[in-house]
Amino acid sequence: MATSRSEAGPIRYDLAVIGAGPAGLAAADAAAALGLRVALLDAGARLGGQYYRHPAPELGAARPEKLHHGWRTFDRLRERLAAAPLVDHLPEHHVWAAERGEHWTLHATRGPERADRATVTARGLLLATGAYERQLPFPGWTLPGVVTAGGAQAMLKSGLVLPGRRIVVAGSGPLLLAVASSLAAAGARVPAIVEATGYLGYGRGLPVLAGNPAKLAEGAEHAARLLRHGVRLRRRAAVVEAHGTDRITAVTVARLDARWKPVPGSGRRIACDALAIGHGLVPQIDLAVELGAATVTTADGTAALRVDAQQRTSVPGLWAAGETCGVGGADLALAEGVLAAHSVAGKPAPARELTVRRRRRGFAALMAAAHAPGPDWTGWVTDDTDVCRCEEVPARAVREAVTELGAADARTVKLLTRAGMGWCQGRMCGPAVACLSGGPLGGPDSRPLSCPVPLAQLAEPDEPFVQ
Amino acid sequence: MDPLDLVGAEPGPARTILFDGRPVPALPGQTLAAALWADGVLAWRTTRTGGRPRGAFCGIGQCFDCLATVNGRPNQRLCLLPAEHGDAVTTQEGHGHGDLAV
Structure with a gap:
């Protein structure tokens, strides 16, 4: 090569x-x-x-x-x-x-x-x-020390660094177990994994699970490692607020009902110096x-x-x-x-790959259904929570665009509020803005250029590049 | 246990970068963001509107939260840039073009 x-x-x-x-x-x-x-x-x-x-x-x-x-x-x-x-x-x-x-x-x-x-x-x-990674906003999620679960994993895998010493891992999906397991193995204390679903959804797909012994073994490997490091999995719960002024010092974890609505009065504070969070991919x-x-x-x-x-x-x-x-x-x-x-x-x-694909696609469907965000997660988004990190657009502005200005979809909300118009082009806030606009969690986003491109390069003629 | 022990890393001698003028060690092969995390620094930018501190969020170049001024050039993603000896990282205020204000 x-x-x-x-x-x-x-x-x-x-x-x-x-x-x-x-x-x-x-x-x-x-x-x-x-x-x-x-x-x-x-x-x-x-x-x-x-x-x-x-x-x-x-x-x-x-x-x-x-x-x-x-x-x-x-x-x-x-x-x-x-x-x-x-x-x-x-x-x-x-x-x-x-x-x-x-x-x-x-x-x-x-x-x-x-x-x-x-x-x-x-x-x-x-x-x-x-x-x-899919992100769902919550109060305090823009504080330094709050990082994506995949980001914590990526920085560890490539740079051999941790964002803190005491890291809460939260959100939803199987990635959280892998992330918590790596962080703990690398010396971080993980006071809790906070998973929004009950993991019970997997039980409905027993034949699919039986056809995917490798996935079960992988899950068991993570579970054993987590147990060894004394990491607790809290199910049906979410981080509903990150606390701190210039960096994160604690989170509040609340119980969720089946629709992901935080149960009033169930909040408990956990001290930490970092939070790794994500809601699937x-x-x-x-x-x-x-x-x-x-x-x-x-x-x-x-x-x-x-x-x-x-x-x-x-x-x-x-x-x-x-x-x-x-x-x-x-x-x-x-x-x-x-x-x-x-x-x-x-x-x-080839036959082998056809079999793997059939089994793993079955598992993927089961996993996606089990970890789909509940419709009431927006219950933890206070009016002054920034939804769009780049343009600093609070939930209040998005909600007003819908209720006062009559915006009926995410695109109109974006044009009225600038949510999703910043550097990341809505990759971080897209699903959340779609939801707060009253739509489904996310259709395909349109991005004519898939990453920021210097104007000089766009203006260059189309000849093949030769150095 | 730390991450370097876990993978049995034996990096070459650390380089030195400057963060707001202060020397910070960086291992060869680390990005600027990784070197700052290793030093306990999590924020290197303030936002345009609220003036709030930000640092690395997605860690893979997608979110653009980890922007800072590097060697005088604003809006560089520290999670992607390899740390080179002598690199000067400056906390970026807002869009980083304050010198252009009229």
Whole structure:
């Protein structure tokens, strides 16, 4: 594999894979084995995406697997890709638009400072861009020391750092167990995991669970580690307020009813110096939505790409694999990456991956239904809670836009209040604004450019980049 | 136990960055945000409207809460930038272009 910063120009690839996490790695590996010339683009500096995020080599980590599940799979893929002459890894390429013509033209900014641009052309395009975390606002969530659960995990996996010494983990979804388990193993005290659902939803899917012994084993592994570190799981509860002036010093945890409404008088204060919070994952599908790809709404209210049995989206020449098709974890992503590669190459689908996909998609549906936010979570959002972090728009403004000004959807609320118009383009507040506007938790967001792009790069002519 | 012990990390000698003029150690391979967290610093920006402190939130370059001025350039995401020896991080006030005010 060539890791190239400058040779992205003249080559026409058979397949461009956007995203070098489990789905993209497996797809690039399988596609190369089938004889395809592959460009593997990723915004990050190293292979792995968020799931296999790991320290830079300079940190000299002898045992990176201590912070990972399934590290050997990654190690094998990495080795095979390093030896694959047909795959070019293009790191620090953040693709901001894909154009369809005779072939695909991808436009990317390069490097963390977005200093320059690159253009890549390919016959087929696979979107393996993964997911980002869903956030639901609460009073105090903008205080320093309140971080996303995935963010705490990412900073630990790559930078070997913790946001504090006593970290409450809260929100909803299986990621919380993995995060709490890593934080505790790395020396943090985790006074509680606060999970909004009862985990009882899983019981309704016993046949699905029986077909996914690996997922049960993974859950048991986390549970054992948490038990060893004395971490308590509080179910049917939520952090309804973070306290502190310049940084977090405590949280209030309240019991929730079945609709996620905080039970009055049930609040209890827990001292902490950090909070890691998240409410499940949202498929990152901006590029495909801009191309008009059809979406489906998953059981937990997120929009995912609709794909057929061959991982093809509704847009000709555009495949999708992994979390972009609905959040379901790394094993599913690996299988779907392989299936997509076979489809691109015009080869029949391998049986093993078909089985994994069927079982894991079943598990994913169960998981999504079990952790779907209840409709009354907005009960903990006080009027002066900032909903949009970037533009500092309080819930009051959003509510007034709906009740006083007659806004009937999130888009109108955004235009009236600026909620979702800031740097992150609504990635942090989108689901919350949609809900407070009286709509469902989230349809597909429209973002013509999938990340901020310097104007000078937009103005440049479309010639392939040559250094 | 700390994260470095957990993974058996043996990094090279620490570099020094400056945070508002104060020297802060940074291990090779860490981002500026990671180096500041390791030093107990969680905020390096104040918001435009409320003047409230902010730091890293999503940790992966999506939320843009971790903006600060680095070597004189405002609005840099510290969770993405590798810490280089001598980097000067300055707490960013508002949009970071106060020098352009008329």
